[in-house]
Amino acid sequence: MTNSMGAKGTGGTRRAAIYCRISQDRGGAGLGVARQEQDCRALCARMGWEVVAVYPDNDVSAYSGAPRPKWQELLADIQRGEIDAIAVWHVDRLTRSPRELEDVIDLADRQGVELATVSGEIDLATPTGRMVARMLGAAARHEAEHKAERQKRQRRQAAEAGRIAGGGKRSFGYEDDRMTIRLSEAEVIREGVQRVLANESLASICRDWHARGIVSPAGKPWKPSGLRRLLASARISGRREHTPRSSWETTRPLLGEIVADAVWPGIISHEQSDRVRRVLSDPARRRNVEGATKRSYLLSGVLRCGKPKADGEPCGYGMVGRPRSGVPRYVCPNVPGTDACGGSATNADRTDDHVRDMVLAALESPLFMQRLREEDDTGNELYDEIREDEEELEALAADMGERRISRKEWMIARQPIEDRLNRNRAKLAKVSRIAVLNDFVGSFEDMQERWQKMNNSQRRAIVSACVRSVEVRPANPRQRWDADRFVFDWIA
Ligand SMILES: [Zn+2]
Structure with missing residues (x-):
């Protein structure tokens, strides 16, 4: 253990270790570790954990079997009872094989170590949490991972620079250049935001839009899930958001972190966007939406x-x-x-x-x-x-x-x-x-x-x-x- 730390956490606080690893040093891997550490520190602050040590393994190829000195150090410190929690960017950063993951699960059992990942918390104390961890670990096909890693980094950097992410279809509300506002659609977006803020259900707005022939850029009728993403996106307020995500996680969280003003103009104000994002991510509202299929009282x-x-x-x-x-x-x-x-x-x-x-x-x-x-x-x-x-x-x-x-x-x-x-x-x-x-x-x-x-x-x-x-x-x-x-x- 390189950092100084007390034998006990203060007032029952969990003493957390941040473990960072970049699987392959390609195109600025050092930045990758810094990003992982930064995200993990924010995660620990949210969890109310005290960061007592950081274990960065840099430039060690993921599946080569090369030794990971900091990883060994971390395991030893956990066994000595000096660490109560591990924060890591993703489960696949923590272990390289199912065998290693089982070791971590054993340690969690014996030492009561908690694990949190930036891409979603995983509770190793429950069978479900373990299943999730195993699935995520098993899905880490390393070639795909390397590719995803680079793309993710590029997306993040593009996001921070406020640039347009490449590929994909035209965005609703904008022309093909993704910069020019399409006025007819912008009007519809503003209306949708107003109606959501007024507590109207997404299903009801979709039905109305369908009746008026308003369709998505793919030419399909709007569905509540798509409309939800559209109206909750920072994009329509001229802002860029970043969502940490692994290539094998198919469901993206609704709200990402707003990282920069974008180069394209906004259709609604930042204020409206923040309000509608708050309303759409409110769990109480979701229940309403689900109940809306029954006879409506x-x-x-x-x-x-x-x-x-x-x-x-x-x-x-x-x-x-x-x-x-x-x-x-x-x-x-x-x-x-x-x-x-x-x-x-x-x-x-x-x-x-x-x-x-x-x-x-x-x-x-x-x-x-x-x-x-x-x-x-x-x-x-x-x-x-x-x-x-x-x-x-x-x-x-x-x-x-x-x-x-x-x-x-x-x-x-x-x-x-x-x-x-x-x-x-x-x-x-x-x-x-x-x-x-x-x-x-x-x-x-x-x-x-x-x-x-x-x-x-x-x-x-x-x-x-x-x-x-x-x-x-x-x-x-x-x-x-x-x-x-x-x-x-x-x-x-
Ligand atoms: Zn009563």
Whole structure:
């Protein structure tokens, strides 16, 4: 072990070793190791690990069987109990053969060593994690790997220089030169971004585009997955992103790291792009998309059960669409193991109509719109604050990576920033939804007409731009329909 380190990690912190290896010294391999180390340091900062040593094996051919001195050193240090975790760029950097991988798995068992890779964490303590590690290791056909390594380096360097990656089809929104904006498609992209920010589902936008004959550069109808990648890409905001990826990993993560302003012009602003990327990568949204294939209930997730529980507090559970004898209803679901009381229901059609009328009436009021817009204006301030906090967090992580500050100082400094960041992100997600109203608001009759032409996904975007939730109080048994049951929690 070359670096100094204590016998124990401070306060239970994992003591991490970074292992870097370049398989073949071709075209600036030293840079390859530096890049691996840099990426691994950032990874350790994210994991909250303390980097205590770096083991760089440079210029050792991958499958020649040549000795790897730093690798041997690392194994010895793990056996002595001086290392709790290994950070590595990819599993194939760590071992050269299935046999070596099994040795690492054994060590992980005996010493409790954790392993994280830049291309995705692998938990060697679980059977699944081991299977993944073995598969990745086995797939490392070295010829392919060498090729991929060079290409990856070139892509990364091109990305950093803000240049255009070679090959492939024309990008939607741009002409064949990939530099000139194609105005008709740019318009469609801006519209798609607006609609996503307004919480409309990707499937709904695709259906609409299909009806309007809008197709991909390959001439095919847009699918939600492709549309998602299009709108989440940094490219359309004139920025270049880089995604670490191995040639045998077929699914690329949705978001890469934004590394540079590109040489081509953006179709949407950086701000819009950051917002839409945040919305599209939100796991809560994904669930919505998957559920969208079932019969769509406008107010699922908006209606809250207001039936009092034993303590007098309202149940508060989200009501869901569930028909009885063919009549669509919203009910408090009777799901064992949840807090739902299962004791309230309301007719879905009549409830939808009532909520629609209330929302349109509110939108007709200039005062309501003014208050909503004030909320929306705070979005720009929020956005600036979020940007600043994110940059500060990155700077802090870099400071710790370079050992300008201690891990303890870093933990203390980042906590208030992260808290503020989480609060502001939640707020921003809400105000972004208001954008949908810009093209919708008009006279009551105009809005009713537009409403008729909308699908439920679009309608839900309108409703959730106006109300946080609607509480459904117990029905008056003497009345067939009781509008007073519904208590609106307006956003403004
Ligand atoms: Zn309930």
